[in-house]
Amino acid sequence: MAQMTMIQAITNALHTELKNDENVLVFGEDVGQNGGVFRATEGLQEEFGEERVFDTPLAESGIIGLAVGMSTQNLRPVPEIQFFGFVFEAMDAVSGQAARMRYRSGGRWNAPMTIRSPFGGGVHTPELHADSLEGLMAQQPGLKVVIPSNPYDAKGLLIQSIRDNDPVIFLEHMKLYRSFREEVPEEEYTIDLGKANVKREGNDITFVAYGAMVHAALKAADELKEEGIEAEVIDLRTVAPVDIDTIIESVEKTNRAVVIQEAQKQAGIAASIVSEIQERSILHLEAPVLRVTAPDTVYPFSEAEEVWLPNHKDIVEKAKQSINF
Amino acid sequence: MSFKNPLEGIEEKFEMIQILDEDGQIVDEDNVPDLSDDDLVELMRRMVYTRVLDQRSIALNRQGRLGFYAPTAGQEASQLGSHFAMEKEDFLLPAYRDVPQLIFHGLPLYQAFLFSRGHYHGNQMPEDVNAVSPQIIIGAQITQAAGVAYGFKHNGKKNVALTYTGDGGASQGDFYEGVNFAGAYKAPAIFVVQNNQFAISVPVEKQSAAETIAQKAAAAGVPGYLVDGMDVLAVYKVVKEARDRAVNGEGPTLIETMTYRYGPHTMAGDDPTRYRTDDMDDKWEKRDPLVRFRKYLEGKDLWSEEKENEIVETAKEEIKEAIKKADKQDKQKVTDLISIMYDELPQNLEEQMEEYKEKESK
Numbered sequence: 001m002a003q004m005t006m007i008q009a010i011t012n013a014l015h016t017e018l019k020n021d022e023n024v025l026v027f028g029e030d031v032g033q034n035g036g037v038f039r040a041t042e043g044l045q046e047e048f049g050e051e052r053v054f055d056t057p058l059a060e061s062g063i064i065g066l067a068v069g070m071s072t073q074n075l076r077p078v079p080e081i082q083f084f085g086f087v088f089e090a091m092d093a094v095s096g097q098a099a100r101m102r103y104r105s106g107g108r109w110n111a112p113m114t115i116r117s118p119f120g121g122g123v124h125t126p127e128l129h130a131d132s133l134e135g136l137m138a139q140q141p142g143l144k145v146v147i148p149s150n151p152y153d154a155k156g157l158l159i160q161s162i163r164d165n166d167p168v169i170f171l172e173h174m175k176l177y178r179s180f181r182e183e184v185p186e187e188e189y190t191i192d193l194g195k196a197n198v199k200r201e202g203n204d205i206t207f208v209a210y211g212a213m214v215h216a217a218l219k220a221a222d223e224l225k226e227e228g229i230e231a232e233v234i235d236l237r238t239v240a241p242v243d244i245d246t247i248i249e250s251v252e253k254t255n256r257a258v259v260i261q262e263a264q265k266q267a268g269i270a271a272s273i274v275s276e277i278q279e280r281s282i283l284h285l286e287a288p289v290l291r292v293t294a295p296d297t298v299y300p301f302s303e304a305e306e307v308w309l310p311n312h313k314d315i316v317e318k319a320k321q322s323i324n325f
Numbered sequence: 326m327s328f329k330n331p332l333e334g335i336e337e338k339f340e341m342i343q344i345l346d347e348d349g350q351i352v353d354e355d356n357v358p359d360l361s362d363d364d365l366v367e368l369m370r371r372m373v374y375t376r377v378l379d380q381r382s383i384a385l386n387r388q389g390r391l392g393f394y395a396p397t398a399g400q401e402a403s404q405l406g407s408h409f410a411m412e413k414e415d416f417l418l419p420a421y422r423d424v425p426q427l428i429f430h431g432l433p434l435y436q437a438f439l440f441s442r443g444h445y446h447g448n449q450m451p452e453d454v455n456a457v458s459p460q461i462i463i464g465a466q467i468t469q470a471a472g473v474a475y476g477f478k479h480n481g482k483k484n485v486a487l488t489y490t491g492d493g494g495a496s497q498g499d500f501y502e503g504v505n506f507a508g509a510y511k512a513p514a515i516f517v518v519q520n521n522q523f524a525i526s527v528p529v530e531k532q533s534a535a536e537t538i539a540q541k542a543a544a545a546g547v548p549g550y551l552v553d554g555m556d557v558l559a560v561y562k563v564v565k566e567a568r569d570r571a572v573n574g575e576g577p578t579l580i581e582t583m584t585y586r587y588g589p590h591t592m593a594g595d596d597p598t599r600y601r602t603d604d605m606d607d608k609w610e611k612r613d614p615l616v617r618f619r620k621y622l623e624g625k626d627l628w629s630e631e632k633e634n635e636i637v638e639t640a641k642e643e644i645k646e647a648i649k650k651a652d653k654q655d656k657q658k659v660t661d662l663i664s665i666m667y668d669e670l671p672q673n674l675e676e677q678m679e680e681y682k683e684k685e686s687k
Contacts, residue, residue: 061468065499065506069469072472093465093468102665103666104458106446109450
């Protein structure tokens with residue numbers, strides 16, 4: 001076992017799959033000799049050669065279109081979108097093409113690609129780098145959307161995503177890249193897509209979160225514990241499809257829930273989960289299911305992001321609102 | 326201005342290549358492709374067959390027996406001359422008007438009709454047909470062609486990816502990205518732009534200030550050729566050479582074929598009299614690809630009215646049989662569509678599968 005940051009765990013997963021499967025190709029802007037702007041692909045071109053780990057011209061639609069075409073030639077592409085705000089340039093290639101390969105061809109073709117991309121706020125990027133666009137992706141049938149919250153999960157989920165026979169959007173929160181280390185086995189392992197993880201058990205209220213918000217939820221749970229409130233914290237790990245069974249099991253135990261996302265409030269993952277909960281478990285609820293989200297503005301210019309981003313205090317406040325309902 | 330304008334004289338660099346003129350006479354003896362008599366006859370057969378298929382498809386559409394259909398008459402040399410240079414293992418990425426190439430690449434006719442009707446089996450290429458179904462989004466197939474070509478190169482296969490778009494498609498960002506990617510990777514791709522003069526109603530002059538679409542290849546460092554798209558020998562010859570270069574590791578080629586669609590954009594209400602004149606139609610019909618190639622073959626004693634009638638009758642018979650077969654196809658169900666979304670059904674679709682099984686059983 002080794003101590004790894006999330007970015008190291010991601011590099012380790014890419015290395016594992018490049019080694020396991022000669023059809024895996026890793027490519028994108030600056031991923032070759034430079035090793036990626038966050039060093040996610042550090043050393044991979046040197047080890048696996050320019051035919052398998054390579055730079056692309058600077059054009060996101062071209063990158064994903066290339067991956068769609070490669071998919072027909074028995075290849076397993078792992079393209080990188082340098083920052084996920086740039087995915088707008090590739091929306092047709094992602095939603096109109098990759099997501100529909102299997103469906104459109106009646107199963108004759110598929111697109112076993114994993115689109116990796118950094119996203120997420122709090123690191124003072126310029127515009128269109130930090131946006132949480134997972135809701136947009138989750139609305140597209142044919143895609144899976146995976147968001148790890150820690151180094152251990154990042155490795156197991158990324159290996160599983162690359163092996164998946166359908167397109168996966170794998171979103172890496174920038175704030176988590178180097179914020180902490182944890183034990184990550186050197187050997188390979190996988191974590192199933194579509195399965196949530198109960199990070200903390202509790203009987204009083206359920207927090208549903210993913211990505212960086214898992215850490216805010218855990219911090220909120222620690223604070224609430226001092227007041228005798230035990231929160232259960234669920235890390236979704238995959239936001240499409242959502243593991244609704246795990247959520248419902250927890251909510252029917254605690255009878256209260258707060259759903260937390262860094263994204264804006266309108267539409268989105270949290271809204272969908274709130275609907276699922278009330279459709280399935282309304283008679284178990286002691287209070288309305290509440291949300292902690294960002295406001296419905298465009299992602300803020302970076303000087304305002306500390307206030308704009310949801311934090312553990314917002315979660316504590318909503319939890320109390322639920323409990324005092 | 327003391328600098329020379331680099332566009333000066335560009336027309337000469339992209340002069341239109343023609344081998345067979347409107348009267349069926351060879352005008353460029355040195356470039357006549359090396360095709361056997363059987364090949365020449367087969368090329369003509371395919372063009373005649375496609376003209377009949379077009380007429381029948383339009384009629385079937387008007388009777389409500391076909392759905393979405395984009396007429397092909399006028400573009401036969403462009404479509405079938407280019408495809409004739411392909412091998413079976415080559416990969417085809419067609420646009421929605423390029424159904425004839427798919428049929429000659431191996432898609433059974435009844436499936437082409439199912440595609441028109443909006444049945445997913447029409448998109449389900451048989452195992453031995455290396456192709457994706459016709460692309461609806463203008464230009465999306467161009468970046469994909471670069472990816473297929475990258476795959477051929479990566480896997481050491483001596484094959485090419487052939488993709489089609491139109492004059493409107495050459496304005497898309499994906500057009501530039503696809504050609505540029507293939508050039509950067511020296512990938513074996515052939516990009517055919519069938520310039521039929523109109524993107525629905527917008528004339529090619531309004532698409533770009535460029536004199537030709539072929540010259541757009543130059544910006545990507547890729548060879549570009551302008552070809553008489555009504556001359557099947559010229560189209561074949563240029564595409565065949567592009568294929569030879571591609572499988573020799575010399576990279577992609579962009580080919581603009583100057584052509585014309587006689588019919589409307591699609592059968593869904595387009596009225597070409599709103600944007601074209603009779604004079605223009607007449608001018609292009611004089612260049613008809615079948616007329617000139619027929620004259621050429623007759624001059625070589627390779628073609629007769631009797632032979633043509635036989636092909637027309639066979640085509641009509643095959644079309645009739647294919648429509649019958651399409652009629653017998655099981656009706657498409659929502660539960661079928663649910664089952665082809667993913668390799669393994671996720672939780673939400675598992676639940677919805679049950680719901681729709683029930684709805685469909687009512």
